[in-house]
Amino acid sequence: MRISGKTAVVTGGSDGIGLEIARHLKAAGAGVIVVGRDPGRLAAALAEGFDTIAGDLSNAAGCDALVGALAGRPIDILVNNAGMGATFDVNAPFDLAEIDRCIYLNVNAPIRLIAGLLDGLRARPEAMIVNVTSGLAIAPSAKGPVYCGTKAGLRSFTMALRAQLAGTRVHVLEALPPVVETRMTEANPHNKMPAPECGRQIVAAMQAGRKQANVGMTALLNAVYNVSPAIARRVMIRY
Template identity: 30%
Template sequence: MKLQNNTILITGGTGGFGFEFASRLLALGNTVIITGRNWEKLQEVKKQLPAVHIIQSDVSRAEDISHLYETVTREFPALNILINNAGEMRKISLHHQHELTDITREIEINLMGPIRMVQQFLPHLKKQAQAVIVNVSSGIALMPFPISPIYSASKAGLRSYTQALRVQLKKTNISVMELVAPGSTTALNDKFINEDGFNPKALMAPDKIVAAAIKGMQQDKEEVYPGLAKIMRIISRVAPKLALAQAGKMGASYMYGN
């Protein structure tokens, strides 16, 4: 796909991959809209990227998505690319007590959010000459990461949903791409820095991950595996038990402690 003169909506655009997507896609000559829960952070991005359009919206809230759809399709009718990037990752010990309304938060943001976004915007995208949906999953979608069990489930679910979506849309004008992102030097991973077994050297810079994703979009790739995600893909297939055992070593004292 030619990544010029498109109208692009990016969820979770105030930092990490979302900010990198916005910056690079603006530079290529596209109209870019970003969303985020925090209005102050959205305004900060607007200062850095004056051409970007900002809308406060929370993908975990169905009513926010409905309002977002009404606003975007009214003000940006040429919208033809949706990038489902918003995400949350927490370390959770299942031995501890958790509020039932909180324990599923990553499911609501990382899985239900993209599903609802696609369902809401699909009729509009079908009207465009060419459209693209990009779902940002994770190398953790390929194998569980025990210290983040709910995040693992959400990304595995998103990967399965994305594959099914691609099949159902194969006879339409809409392409579906999955960015299988490796661990990155974003705020998402800051909470793991002091955990035993954490290796910051294994993290990949977000600009390199997004550069690979954009190249994949330009080449009409169905899946993009930057950096260590390629290795995780192979290991998850040939030695899944070994992969899980290694992943289970990180943060062991937190998971098994009282």
């Protein structure tokens, strides 16, 4: 896809991977609308030259409000990047409300935004939906069952959506990052990919028209999984 001249919406775009995707899209000539919740980070994004929309996508009202705010605007690219983790440990207390927010933000919100914006995307000469899942969508880790489950669900949805939109002007890309250096992964002891490089690789995959972007070490995980799903699962369940 030629990025220059396109208008992109990036959810969770005021921080982490989303902000780096937005920066690389802007550098490639796109007009970028950054969606986020934190007023300070949105103000910083506005100062960088992005359009911004404040929104909480962890509930139906927030998703519908974003679709309404975008009504009438020619959107060529939708990047569903917003996401969160939630603790679920059978040996410790957990917050069911937080788990519900995680499931909604990671799975329901992308589906709801696609449903609300699809007619507009189909009307564009060339359009793209980018769903950011995770290497953990390929094989889960016992440390994050809810997060892994939501990303695996979004991965399956993305594959089926791509098949439904085959032959149309709407291209569907799944981006699968490894562990990336963001606020969400501060407590993760593993080596982390710098967020700018992750964003660069995702936008490069968009420009190349790829169906799947296995970013960083996710490429190795995907290769192992293709040879032996059992080995990939055994390795990652302890990750």
